[in-house]
Amino acid sequence: MRKEDCFYLGKIAKKFSFKGEVLVYLDTDEPELYENLESVFVESNKHLVPFFIETSSLHKNDFLRVRFEDVNTEEDADALVGSPIYLPLTMLPKLTGNKFYFHEVIGFEIEDKRLGVFGKITSINDSTAQPLFEVLNGEVEILVPMIDQFLVKIDRENKKVIMDLPEGLIEMYL
Secondary structure (H helix, E strand, O other): OOHHHHEEEEEEEEEEEOOHHHHHEEEEHHEEEEOEEEEEEEEEEOEEEEEEEEEEEEEEEOOOEEEEEEOOOEEEHHHHHHOOOEEEHOHHHOOOOOOHHHHHOOOOOEEEEEOEEEEEEEEOOOOOOEEEEEEEEEEEEEEEEEEEEEEEEEEEEOOOEEEOOOOOOOOOOO
């Protein structure tokens, strides 16, 4: 399995017992969706390795208590602590309406109600307080704030994000 075909679910935070159990931090708003997984991919040496789950249960909201097959000792569990966990993109719940996954809109055209199409979304910068669409217009990179009030429609059929942006926001780049 390639990392590009997966999404980051969380990471193995710490050991839980002397019998190889671990606590996985789930980086999601809905941890209950991942309570009954059969397997996950654990990143090890830049490769994704499948690990099968014997038992799992939610633990203190954001954690999943997991017992993996063939991880039976504290030392086995120690080797996994800190490792990122991934699942195939196909396991993401489908979103509808104006809700979207960041990876889903990469490559979509972005359109302003006033100006029309002004570029293609190349990536999303979520390292700032306000996530930003990174949009390419020819050679010019435009940063567009992802604010719910600006978002008019996610048009999955035509691969467009339609927005109603404040006057001057796009013009200052062009």
